Amino acid sequence: MRITVSVDGTAYTDDVEPRLLLVHYLRDKLGKVGTVVGCDTSNCGACTVHVDGHSVKSCSMLAVQADGREVTTIEGLARDGKLHPVQQAFHDNHALQCGFCTPGMIMQAIDLLADHPDPDEETVRSGMEGNLCRCTGYQNIVRAVRDAAGRMRPGAGPEAERVEQRSAQLSGGE
Structure with a gap:
């Protein structure tokens, strides 16, 4: 096909x-x-x-x-040699150990942040529950996702604009 x-x-x-x-x-x-x-x-x-x-x-x-x-x-995800804010947050917060789960974790985290731009710890844990880290790096993963949320807040660049658009769609806006 x-x-x-x-x-x-x-x-x-x-x-x-x-x-x-x-x-x-x-x-x-x-x-x-x-x-x-x-x-x-x-x-x-x-x-x-x-x-x-x-x-x-x-x-x-x-x-x-x-x-x-x-x-x-x-x-x-990276643009012009610059990591996506979630990738950078994972790096900066040591949210990986062996790295095997990291690509999937990052992709899930981006989707989570599009739906929940300012998640608390419980929201992050719930939103990431379908992705497993066998090295048990969850504390740093949660920290990285919350850090990335701050990096992607309105006015922080193109990814912040995507989050704003997705939030408006979910709340019935444009």
């Missing part, structure tokens, strides 16, 4: 088998190896990417379901 999908801002058209998972399409066909294969059962969240701006566990989605859609991977 032929699909056309935009990944990290680049359009790709490929023939894929109907049963090919999105995670394997991204890694094996496009070389986006930052999207990690964890459990293949959608339990760990290591493979989390954004599809049309929302987090999705790419091991639970077929590549054909991404046809005509916009996919963002961890590789697509």
